[in-house]
Amino acid sequence: MPLLIVFSHLRWNFVFQRPQHLLSRLARHYRVLFIEEPVRSEGPAHLERSSPAPNVEVLRPRTPVDAAGFHDDQLPLLKPLLAEHLAQAGADDCVVWFYTPMALPLLAGLAARAVVYDCMDELAAFKGAPRQMRQRENGLLKVAQLVLTGGPSLYEAKRVLHSRVRCLPSAVDATHYAAERAVQCTERMQRAAALQGAFAAPRLGYFGVIDERLDTDLVARIADADRAWQLVMVGPVVKIDPKRLPQRPNIRWLGEQPYELLPQLVAGWDVCLIPFALNEATRWISPSKTLEYLAAGKPVVSTGVHDVKALFSDVVRIADGAEAFIDAIRATLQEPAHHRAERLADMQACVWRYSWDDAAEAVHREIQAVLAMAPRCERPWPSQPALADTLAVAPALTQPVAAPIVAPLAATLDPDAATPAIAPLVAPLVAPLADAAASATAGPPPRPGGERKVAAAR
Numbered sequence: 164m165p166l167l168i169v170f171s172h173l174r175w176n177f178v179f180q181r182p183q184h185l186l187s188r189l190a191r192h193y194r195v196l197f198i199e200e201p202v203r204s205e206g207p208a209h210l211e212r213s214s215p216a217p218n219v220e221v222l223r224p225r226t227p228v229d230a231a232g233f234h235d236d237q238l239p240l241l242k243p244l245l246a247e248h249l250a251q252a253g254a255d256d257c258v259v260w261f262y263t264p265m266a267l268p269l270l271a272g273l274a275a276r277a278v279v280y281d282c283m284d285e286l287a288a289f290k291g292a293p294r295q296m297r298q299r300e301n302g303l304l305k306v307a308q309l310v311l312t313g314g315p316s317l318y319e320a321k322r323v324l325h326s327r328v329r330c331l332p333s334a335v336d337a338t339h340y341a342a343e344r345a346v347q348c349t350e351r352m353q354r355a356a357a358l359q360g361a362f363a364a365p366r367l368g369y370f371g372v373i374d375e376r377l378d379t380d381l382v383a384r385i386a387d388a389d390r391a392w393q394l395v396m397v398g399p400v401v402k403i404d405p406k407r408l409p410q411r412p413n414i415r416w417l418g419e420q421p422y423e424l425l426p427q428l429v430a431g432w433d434v435c436l437i438p439f440a441l442n443e444a445t446r447w448i449s450p451s452k453t454l455e456y457l458a459a460g461k462p463v464v465s466t467g468v469h470d471v472k473a474l475f476s477d478v479v480r481i482a483d484g485a486e487a488f489i490d491a492i493r494a495t496l497q498e499p500a501h502h503r504a505e506r507l508a509d510m511q512a513c514v515w516r517y518s519w520d521d522a523a524e525a526v527h528r529e530i531q532a533v534l535a536m537a538p539r540c541e542r543p544w545p546s547q548p549a550l551a552d553t554l555a556v557a558p559a560l561t562q563p564v565a566a567p568i569v570a571p572l573a574a575t576l577d578p579d580a581a582t583p584a585i586a587p588l589v590a591p592l593v594a595p596l597a598d599a600a601a602s603a604t605a606g607p608p609p610r611p612g613g614e615r616k617v618a619a620a621r
Contacts, residue, residue, distance in 0.1 A: 164218070165534075166257040167193035168249075168273065170266035172232065172286070174199050175213075175221045178372055178399065179422035180451055181283050181313065181333050182262060183216075188523035190218035196252065197221045198266075200232045201241065208240040210248055222248065232293065233265040241269065249273070258530060261307075264299035270306070277533045278306050282321060283313035283333075285447035290375045290402050308533045311526065314449025314470040329529060332474065333451035334517040340458035345426035355427035358417055362393040365496055368432035368461075370397040370425055371452050373408070373416075378440035378466065383409035384485040385438070385492065392492070394436075397428060429459040434495050437465035437479075438488070453479065454517055457510045462498070464491045478510045 167189060173182055175197055186195050195218060202211075204225035211223040224244060230236040259275040261267065263286060270278065280303050287296040304310065304321075310328045312318040318330035338344065346352060359366065367385065369377075373396065386394050390413055399419035400408070408416060420428065429435065435456035439445045449470035456463045463479045465471045466488065472481055482491040498506070 164192065164194045166252065166254050167195045167260055168254065168257050168275075169195060169197045169260040170233070170263060170269060171197060172200055172263035172265070174223075175215055175219075178419070182281075184334070184336065184519040185281070185523050185526065187216045187219060188519060189527060190216060191523075192527050193218075193258070194252075195219045196249075196254075198245070198269075199223045200263075201226045201228065201237050203227065203229055208244060210244055233263065233269065234293075235268070238268055242272070245269065246272065258534070261303055264296060264303045265293055267299050267303050267306075276537045277308045277530065278303075279309045279311070279530065279533075280304065280307040281311045281313075281331075282317055283311075285317065285320070288443045288447065290444065308537070309529055311529075314447070315473050316447045316449065316469045320447065327533075331522055331526065332449055332470070332517065333454065334519045334522045335451070335454035335458050335514060336519055337458040337514050340426045340429065340455050342426075342430055342460045345430045345459070348427065351424055351427040352430070354424055355431060358420070359395050359415065359428065359431055362395065362415060363391070364393070365391070365433040366393045366395050366431060367434045367436055367492065368395040368397070368429060369436045369438065370420070370428065371450070373398045373400045374402045374444075376439050376442075376444045376448065378438050379407070379409055381438045381440075381466070381485055381488060382414065383411065385436075385489060386411040386414050388489045388492075395428070395432065397425070425455070426459060429456065429461060432461055434492055435459075435461045435463045436492075437463065437468065437471065439466050439468050441466060441468070441483070449474070454514060458514045460507055460510065462495045462503075462506065464488060464495060475513065478506065478513050 167186075169182070169186060171182055173180070175183060182197075186197065189195060197219060199221065201224040205227060206225075208224065208226040208228075211225055213221045213223075215221055222245075224237075224241055226237060226240045228234070228236050228240060233241075255274050257273065257275055258277045258279060259270055259273055260279040260281060262281055262283065264280075286292055287300065304325050307325065308327065310321055310325045311331045312321055312328060314332050315330055318328060322328045382394065382396070385392065386409065392413060394411075394414045395417060396415065397417045397420050400416075405416075435452075437450055437453065437456075439448070439450070445468055448468060450468065453463060453465070453471055453475055457475075457478060463475075465475075465479050465481055467481050467483045471479060480491040480495060482488040
């Protein structure tokens with residue numbers, strides 16, 4: 164099996180999300196080596212190894228360097244550690260996959276046949292982002308052969324910067340969240356009841372990372388609107404002070420809970436919430452929890468996050484402002500039974516359009532298409548000082564394989580919809596499907612700076 168080397172800013176044992184879903188499935192085709200950011204540890208630098216899934220090995224570097232992430236100060240220790248491990252793993256011909264551009268210097272010396280950038284978030288917009296993030300991303304876009312984006316907003320932002328950008332919205336393991344399956348697991352239902360069983364209905368729930376993207380003022384306003392509502396907030400608190408989270412008798416902060424227990428927790432909720440602030444950190448996000456809530460058969464109320472509106476406004480109540488959000492919750496709780504049945508049918512139809520299995524297979528086909536264009540590596544990539552000069556332009560590919568990725572997304576968007584916010588989004592997302600046929604005879608797609616800019620302006 165070919166080797167897939169992944170550099171990630173997220174830890175494998177953190178919240179189970181896009182990287183774990185995609186890579187655990189791609190492990191059917193590749194040996195996955197998942198390299199996390201270093202952790203400060205006394206003593207000699209070393210690699211902590213684990214195997215959390217079949218054909219997946221996780222490396223967690225431990226170094227005495229007091230610098231966060233893939234900081235330049237870490238490189239002198241990381242490079243020899245990884246080189247030794249990769250020599251033992253037989254990594255003389257591999258695909259290198261980046262979740263964070265900050266790890267780009269580690270590409271030097273690897274015998275990479277292809278480079279993939281899965282841009283799942285606009286990391287430069289996050290709180291505490293390294294100042295070099297934009298520069299490193301520009302370099303990564305120059306050397307990558309394939310760029311994936313986590314949703315339509317990021318697709319629009321990146322498509323003019325690279326010739327092979329594919330919109331790959333987050334998907335869902337619908338079977339995992341199915342309500343009928345969740346309640347059949349007695350042991351997990353008991354664990355969920357121990358966590359939230361004492362909270363009276365109605366329960367309004369949220370799961371996910373609790374950071375600067377969460378509108379904590381909105382959460383407080385919801386709790387104050389009706390003291391009978393019980394807010395169940397599940398997830399790790401990162402980058403913000405837990406002491407600043409709103410405290411009310413009807414807000415329960417349950418902390419991080421395992422992925423396997425989430426369906427049982429959601430089974431006990433009456434409404435699922437996406438109470439995100441509308442700020443720079445959320446401008447580009449495409450929350451995977453939207454589909455997970457829908458797969459559990461629960462009604463969803465969300466703030467006006469761009470990708471949620473673009474993809475799911477027909478099955479999710481969108482509300483901007485605290486009063487509108489609270490009104491949407493009330494309307495959802497008072498929903499007539501026949502409306503609820505209709506909504507549930509629409510939700511399930513939406514959910515089955517987005518499968519992690521299908522998404523992973525689409526990515527595998529994209530990688531194989533890239534590899535078919537790339538000769539087998541005979542030497543490693545150049546050292547970092549020469550990297551930008553040697554690979555100033557990413558290799559152009561003659562025939563995009565857009566349909567398997569773009570079609571599920573395009574199917575969710577109605578070109579004739581009256582909603583103005585959706586209409587401008589449809590054309591650029593559907594365009595690659597039509598372009599695919601034309602490109603086979605017209606040659607490679609134009610590079611940024613030429614006709615591509617004209618297409619992006621339409």
